[in-house]
Amino acid sequence: MTGPGVDASNAEQHAQWGGDLGLLWAARAEQFEASAAGYDAPLLEAADLAPGLHVLDVGCGTGSVTRKAAGAVAPGGTATGVDISAPMLQVARDRSAGFPGVAFLEADAQVHDFGRRYDRVVSRAGVMFFGDPPAAFANLARALRPGGRVVFVVWRSLAENAWMHDLTTALTGQPPPPPPPGPGAFALADPDRARALLEGAGLAEVDVRPCDAPVVLGRDVEEAFGLVARMMAGALAGLEPAARERAVAALRAVLGRASGPGGVTLGSAAWLLTGRAP
């Protein structure tokens, strides 16, 4: 997918997720999928999946939630992952070979016409990147059959998410300021805004509730540092050698302190957003 099909408000995100960022996620799919796996059980439980249901997974990335959803709606159900990133979808398809009921769609979820065919629209950290959130959530609500439900996991504030806050502090030597408004990981951190977007999309019984799980960055410090160094490669490359050395040591120290029997884990905080189509 190039220009056509992607709303102009999502061109920048499309360039990132279809470019270097998406290639990084594709190359490290297993690690990224595992990093937020602690949210899968609360997400799928809230979705109350049952055999025969049809699920849409928005911003599915490399498809781990899509595959788990497909398992929960078998036999007879389907799980379709939609994403704007061609490289991530390629990995999603490769990793899903042989999974019954799984399909993937390359599209901008903000504007794609899904048809009113899904019983559930779910997402793990894939609905914070829209250039026009009111239009996007209205479009996702239109993908639901009457009585169908949305269940989204979205990050709370940067300050509450140690996995990003502590690593950024280590990189720069000072706590990061709140991110600017606009598309990005923390775009739905304000619960009132998240609620207003779902209600504005015409959904009923909207609920916004905290949901926390550790983020697992790797099985050990070396694996975790490999991921973090790639994620922060641009910022690290922009530092003077002495500052880079200090930042690398500080990042390794954070990861070392976070290392334990469950791997390298840092705290994270999310909202579980739910709503129902009338």
Ligand SMILES: C[S@@+](CC[C@H](N)C(=O)[O-])C[C@H]1O[C@@H](n2cnc3c(N)ncnc32)[C@H](O)[C@@H]1O
């Ligand atoms: C943080 S990743 C989460 C991926 C996956 N849900 C997971 O938890 O591993 C965000 C995903 O949203 C996708 N995305 C961003 N904007 C999108 C859009 N307008 N339509 C569809 N997908 C989008 C990105 O390509 C990326 O795969």
